[in-house]
Amino acid sequence: MRIFGSASYRFIEGRKKAYIVSSIAILAGVVAMVLNISAIGSWQNYGVDFEGGSLVQVGFSQDVTTGDVRSALGGANGPDVTEFAGENEFLIRAPQAEDATVNQVREEIESSLTQAFGSDSYVVERTELVGPKIGAELQRKAAFAILVSFALTLVYIAIRFELRFGMAAVIATMHDILITLGFLAIFRVEISLPTVAAILTIVGYSLNDTIVVFDRVRENMNKKGARKREQIDLVNQSINETLPRTILTSGTTLAVLLALLVVGPAVIRDFSVVLILGVMIGTYSSIFVASPALIDIDRRMGEKKPRREKVAKAEDAIPT
Amino acid sequence: MFKTMRGRIIAIVLVCLAAGYQLWSNGLKLGLDLQGGIHLVLEVEDPENTLTVEARADAIDQAETVVRNRIDQYGVEEPLIQQSGGDRLIVELAGIDEEGRTRARDLIQQSAFLEFKLVRPVSEIESALSRIDRVIVNEFGQDSLSALGRAVEGSGAGASQQDLENILFGAGADSTTEGDSVAATDSAAVVDSMAEADSAIEADSAAAEPETSQDEPNLSPFGSLLLRDDSPTAGSVAGSFLVDNADYEIANLFLENPRVQNAFPRGITLAWADELVGGGAGTYQRLYVLEEDNFITGDFLDDAQATRDPQMNEPLVNFQWNRAGGRQFGRVTGANIGNSIAIILDGRVVSAPTVQSRISTSGQIEMGPGTPMEQAADLALVLRAGALPVPLVIMEERTVGPSLGQDSIDQGRLAGIVGLFMVLGIMILYYRMAGVLAIGALAIYVLLVLGGLAGLNATLTLPGIAGLILSIGMAVDANVLIFERIREELLAGRATRTAVEEGFGNAFSAILDANITTLITALILFQFGTGPVQGFAVTLSIGIVASFFSALYVTRTFFLIYLSGKKSSDPISI
Numbered sequence: 001m002r003i004f005g006s007a008s009y010r011f012i013e014g015r016k017k018a019y020i021v022s023s024i025a026i027l028a029g030v031v032a033m034v035l036n037i038s039a040i041g042s043w044q045n046y047g048v049d050f051e052g053g054s055l056v057q058v059g060f061s062q063d064v065t066t067g068d069v070r071s072a073l074g075g076a077n078g079p080d081v082t083e084f085a086g087e088n089e090f091l092i093r094a095p096q097a098e099d100a101t102v103n104q105v106r107e108e109i110e111s112s113l114t115q116a117f118g119s120d121s122y123v124v125e126r127t128e129l130v131g132p133k134i135g136a137e138l139q140r141k142a143a144f145a146i147l148v149s150f151a152l153t154l155v156y157i158a159i160r161f162e163l164r165f166g167m168a169a170v171i172a173t174m175h176d177i178l179i180t181l182g183f184l185a186i187f188r189v190e191i192s193l194p195t196v197a198a199i200l201t202i203v204g205y206s207l208n209d210t211i212v213v214f215d216r217v218r219e220n221m222n223k224k225g226a227r228k229r230e231q232i233d234l235v236n237q238s239i240n241e242t243l244p245r246t247i248l249t250s251g252t253t254l255a256v257l258l259a260l261l262v263v264g265p266a267v268i269r270d271f272s273v274v275l276i277l278g279v280m281i282g283t284y285s286s287i288f289v290a291s292p293a294l295i296d297i298d299r300r301m302g303e304k305k306p307r308r309e310k311v312a313k314a315e316d317a318i319p320t
Numbered sequence: 321m322f323k324t325m326r327g328r329i330i331a332i333v334l335v336c337l338a339a340g341y342q343l344w345s346n347g348l349k350l351g352l353d354l355q356g357g358i359h360l361v362l363e364v365e366d367p368e369n370t371l372t373v374e375a376r377a378d379a380i381d382q383a384e385t386v387v388r389n390r391i392d393q394y395g396v397e398e399p400l401i402q403q404s405g406g407d408r409l410i411v412e413l414a415g416i417d418e419e420g421r422t423r424a425r426d427l428i429q430q431s432a433f434l435e436f437k438l439v440r441p442v443s444e445i446e447s448a449l450s451r452i453d454r455v456i457v458n459e460f461g462q463d464s465l466s467a468l469g470r471a472v473e474g475s476g477a478g479a480s481q482q483d484l485e486n487i488l489f490g491a492g493a494d495s496t497t498e499g500d501s502v503a504a505t506d507s508a509a510v511v512d513s514m515a516e517a518d519s520a521i522e523a524d525s526a527a528a529e530p531e532t533s534q535d536e537p538n539l540s541p542f543g544s545l546l547l548r549d550d551s552p553t554a555g556s557v558a559g560s561f562l563v564d565n566a567d568y569e570i571a572n573l574f575l576e577n578p579r580v581q582n583a584f585p586r587g588i589t590l591a592w593a594d595e596l597v598g599g600g601a602g603t604y605q606r607l608y609v610l611e612e613d614n615f616i617t618g619d620f621l622d623d624a625q626a627t628r629d630p631q632m633n634e635p636l637v638n639f640q641w642n643r644a645g646g647r648q649f650g651r652v653t654g655a656n657i658g659n660s661i662a663i664i665l666d667g668r669v670v671s672a673p674t675v676q677s678r679i680s681t682s683g684q685i686e687m688g689p690g691t692p693m694e695q696a697a698d699l700a701l702v703l704r705a706g707a708l709p710v711p712l713v714i715m716e717e718r719t720v721g722p723s724l725g726q727d728s729i730d731q732g733r734l735a736g737i738v739g740l741f742m743v744l745g746i747m748i749l750y751y752r753m754a755g756v757l758a759i760g761a762l763a764i765y766v767l768l769v770l771g772g773l774a775g776l777n778a779t780l781t782l783p784g785i786a787g788l789i790l791s792i793g794m795a796v797d798a799n800v801l802i803f804e805r806i807r808e809e810l811l812a813g814r815a816t817r818t819a820v821e822e823g824f825g826n827a828f829s830a831i832l833d834a835n836i837t838t839l840i841t842a843l844i845l846f847q848f849g850t851g852p853v854q855g856f857a858v859t860l861s862i863g864i865v866a867s868f869f870s871a872l873y874v875t876r877t878f879f880l881i882y883l884s885g886k887k888s889s890d891p892i893s894i
Contacts, residue, residue: 130717204840252796268782
């Protein structure tokens, strides 16, 4: 069996359309982020890891509804209660008060639940209590980690390939992260440590995908007669040649991620969703963003300062 | 030898055996999120930011030793106690249940500063009460009590006194109030029954309120809160007052004010008892009058054990002094026979026994009736392990129950198996025989990753499991790259053997570059993350290295075996 065995799609020519699609996706995300600032007070739905606060997961041995738990904890003014995964499992989230100890909220939640349901009827399955100081530090560290990974891969690719390859790869990766962040903002997915891990994994996956295409471009550029060929043709050919691999690898990766999402642990469900999304965006961007960006960067650089060989040739041509 | 077929097979078998051995002998260390437990990040308590960096680092060094000591004595398997960033302590205790978590938290946080002070007669503070009250009026205003939210002023104190006597001597005893005139009139209005007394107070205070607040400001805000304990049982605690529990917060607010503390007589201090007196309608806090300086501290302890008092059946903690401590303790107790000494733990008076005779080697702390034995055991433990040099605050706490962790493992394993079979299906469907070879290499890959995790003593966390599953999907990427190249070479008309050689050769640079960039992000992730996320990064990194070996070496060997019986022109199934 062989898919896209002899494909010869003209990907680069259609790049304007791809740019429009990407721009719309990014714009929608940015709009959602701005709306979030007024709606939930911050551009993303930061979880307790980053904002500080308490998350308590409780499981009841009897049938309890979200409303029951909410009213036991003080109704509308109480903490946020959501149903979680299994039956009679709930996530309770509360913000961190300035001068309270991290355990204060947990203790209050537990005593209210004991009062309402009795101490034997529920089990605290998981707690995540984070002071505001730690949360703020993590926000900084997460942004720093993503920026450093950009810088290092840019340097690596610039050394192994050429600077413009590195730039194109970073543009494609930024594109992926922006769209992923936009998706997170639109659906207000909770940003937790695993979510950031997922975003960094997307960085890795997207680069991986891009590099395979670029590797082929590099190879085709070094073949005999490549100089005379149109750059666009060369890149198109490279994308088409690696297309079966791109589709197949994305397929196997998505297959395992789907397994993780459907039968895997509930605690990392958000993590799986972000990864699935990221793999799809990463695959799209290596074909429709990274490779066209390579061409466009080449043209820009060419306009500003023409390549030395061309200049040299031109000078040769002028009789002195 | 790694180039010949036999050498290759031996190398692969050896690597697999090594991985299997690591897995078998070390086992996989499960993270807290998988086996349940508690993860704590503690910091030196310093709300005003007064400590220098060095002082903080020094304090956390000492705290680490003390906490390690305590945890070791508590007996948790493989605890993790480490410093982070120079001023934090990370403590991870695995496999403990909900009750254990509460105990562990207390065990780590308790300062356990034990000190002994001589109890002074109440008269020593009474002589200074008017001065203290003047300072309080200056500091908090004339109506300091009502301003601070106390509903009934003097009348409350009088009623409390009455309640107290009801409790201590039974109703109808002579009321010997020492409060001001307002209190005296109130106690006259109080009747025997408590319920009636309450309603009388309400009526009375409603009527009296304008008077007290306008004409007769309470010029004794602190003194009026103090109730002298004249009960028959008061003998052993002659140096203490009682304060109605409802007034405790106000009284404490007064006492914490530095100017108020300056107004105390020289060398005298006040300290609360750690237990309430009385019960039901009237509960009281006991306030001890103590000599300001302690005469001995827990530093001089040699040992401490929890036992049960055979007569009272109450838990208590026996302790022994070391030589220097024994000398000092003997000298002070010898000179104070008949007086009381207060045993103070973290600023609270635990008990204040009367010295019967000179004691120089040991002593005991009574835990009071109804205290669980564990509490006595924990106190003995923290006393043995030593006091924390500074209080620690919990900055971050994560706990996972053991059952949730087990669920995660089960579901993670299921997801892994399902994912593996899906990849297997896709590969065999698409590449036929070559797909089967790739699956064989993938099996070795999984073994290598698990063996690598075990060998590096890395922790498998929930995101780590996700990383492992994800890496299965990505590990076939290298195989896919190679197989696609082989197909291209075959299509270009190369002979089978050459096509395979070329395929592996051509795919190498893409595999190398792609894997190194992923490795870079994995390493950054490791630097950035804590606990579970680090587990993810480690799994991903090991996975990348293992996939390199499995795709380039193992798959190639399998191909060589597959091709060994064929002529170079025979077709292959790919």
